[in-house]
Amino acid sequence: xxxxAQDTASTGTHPMRLGFxxxxxxxxxxxxxxxxxxxxxxxSPRNATIAAALAAEIPGVSIASNEEVVAGSDVVFLCxxxxxxxxxxxxxxxxxxxRVISVMVDAPLDKLRHLCAPATDIAxxxxxxxxxxxxxxxxxxxxxxxxxxLFGARNPVITLESETAxxxxxxxxxxxxxxxxxxxxxxxxxxGHTGDPASAEAYVAAMIRAYLPERxxxxxxxxxxxxLSTEGGVNATLRxxxxxxxxxxxxxxxxxxxxxxxxxTAQGKG
Ligand SMILES: NC(=O)c1ccc[n+]([C@@H]2O[C@H](COP(=O)([O-])OP(=O)(O)OC[C@H]3O[C@@H](n4cnc5c(N)ncnc54)[C@H](OP(=O)(O)O)[C@@H]3O)[C@@H](O)[C@H]2O)c1
Numbered sequence: 001x002x003x004x005a006q007d008t009a010s011t012g013t014h015p016m017r018l019g020f021x022x023x024x025x026x027x028x029x030x031x032x033x034x035x036x037x038x039x040x041x042x043x044s045p046r047n048a049t050i051a052a053a054l055a056a057e058i059p060g061v062s063i064a065s066n067e068e069v070v071a072g073s074d075v076v077f078l079c080x081x082x083x084x085x086x087x088x089x090x091x092x093x094x095x096x097x098x099r100v101i102s103v104m105v106d107a108p109l110d111k112l113r114h115l116c117a118p119a120t121d122i123a124x125x126x127x128x129x130x131x132x133x134x135x136x137x138x139x140x141x142x143x144x145x146x147x148x149x150l151f152g153a154r155n156p157v158i159t160l161e162s163e164t165a166x167x168x169x170x171x172x173x174x175x176x177x178x179x180x181x182x183x184x185x186x187x188x189x190x191x192g193h194t195g196d197p198a199s200a201e202a203y204v205a206a207m208i209r210a211y212l213p214e215r216x217x218x219x220x221x222x223x224x225x226x227x228l229s230t231e232g233g234v235n236a237t238l239r240x241x242x243x244x245x246x247x248x249x250x251x252x253x254x255x256x257x258x259x260x261x262x263x264x265t266a267q268g269k270g
Contacts, residue, residue, distance in 0.1 A: 013037055013149050013150060013153070015037065015038035015039050015040065016039050016040070016074055016075055016146075016149075016150070017039075017040045017042075017072060017073045017074045017075070018034065018039050018040065018041045018042070018073055018074075018075050018076075018077065018150075019041075019042045019043075019069035019070055019072065019073030019075070019076045019077065020041070020042070020043045020044065020069065020076075020077045020079055021044050021066055021069055021070070021076065021077070021078055021079060021080060021088070021089070021092070022044060022046070022078070022079040022080035022081075022084070023043045023044055023045070023046055023047050023050050023051040023054070023079070024047055024050065024079065025050075025129065026079050026103055026127055026129070027043065027050070027054075027077070027079040028050050028053075028054060028132070029127065029128075029129045029130070029131050029132040030077065030079070030103075030127055030131055030132075031043065031054050031058060031061060032054075032057075032058070032132040032133075033131045033132050033133070033134060033136075033151065033154065033155070034150065034151075035057075035058045035059075038060065039060055039150075040060055040062075040072075041058070041060055041061045041062070042061075042062055042063075042064045042068065042069040042072050042073055043055070043061060043062070043063055043064075043069065044063075044064070044065070044066050044069050045063050045064075045065070051063045066088060066092055067091075067092060067093060070092040070093050070094060070098070071093050073098075074097070074098070074099065075098075075099045075100075075101065075146055075150070076094070076098055076099070076100050076101070076116075076119075077100075077101050077102075077103065078100060078101070078102040078103065078104055078107075078112070078116075079103050079104070080104060081104070081106075082104045082105070082106035082107040083106075085104055085107055085115060086111075086115065089115040089116060090115055094116045094117065094118060094119040095118065095119065096118045096119065096120065097119075098116070098119040098121065099119075099121045099123075099144075099146045100112070100116050100119050100121065100122040100123070101122075101123050101124075101125060101144060101146065101147055102122065102123070102124050102125075103124075103125055103126065103127055105126060105170055107124075108163060109122060109124060109141075109163055112124075121146075123140050123141065123142060123143075123144035123146070123147060124140065124141055124163070124166055125138050125139065125140040125144070125147055125166075126138070126139055126166065126169060126170055126173060128173065128176075131151070131155060134154035134155055135154070135155060136155045137155065137156050137158055138151055138155050138156065138157045138158065139158045139160055139165075139166055139169040140157060140158065140159055140160065140166075141159070141160040141161070141162065141163050141165065141166040142159075143159045144157075144159075156215060164261065164262060164263055167260040167261060167262055168260070168262055170256075170260060171253050171256040171260055171262065172253065174252075174253075174256070175249065175253075178249070183204050183205065183208060184201075186204050187200040187201040187203070187204040187205075188200070190203065190204065211224045211228075212224075
């Protein structure tokens, strides 16, 4: 795995011709994240409401048919539901020089090579909605200089060594709701004592943010945890009381193994 360095990544990306097939939630976030860099961005007309809003909001964004999006782009983002893609993608005019970036979590590389032929430069990534403002981790397989050039200046691009590793990242992206739920529970508990829900949420959000490294390179989270391990302190006491939550998380993640084709023997590698 390699992690791009935000401060050294290209910030002066030359404008590119980008196309998005499928204009739903994740396309909206990605296109917003690309705004203001001079790219020509073609988006498909579905979803019509989101497509119209993006075209009105962001200079350089135009709406075109799926065929025109592919024909008029050098980089094509596939942002459909995978079950829709099998019907829509094969008829599109892909070329050998296209660079394709798929965000479709249920469409493996083999299948995409088939759907996007004769294009062969295909990468898979998992953007999250915060990509609209930046700071969103972008795991990718295989390496994609194009993804790095487009998003690397504002988002850490994490290049992986296997499709299985990407699937494991997808599984772990599922902890977000649990973490947010725990933070909300804590904020609600705090508000029950202070009578001020807004301040309680502000406190909890800022506190956790303060412990997170700007860009982890390995060891920062463990270091922060060590510093919060004073015996008898509120952190160590609560952590011990909630020890089962940790095992529950690992069990829940393991539960994705069959669904995501995860190979337990690969743990600890790459
Ligand atoms: N949302 C996330 O946080 C997230 C994160 C990582 C990966 N992904 C992946 O991104 C993909 C899209 O997710 P999403 O959340 O953006 O879903 P979504 O909001 O449902 O977007 C799917 C889009 O595909 C459009 N579509 C349907 N049929 C089409 C056709 N024939 N031609 C062109 N467009 C068509 C839909 O238009 P209509 O609304 O008009 O049907 C909609 O705009 C999925 O594969 C998902 O796994 C999503």
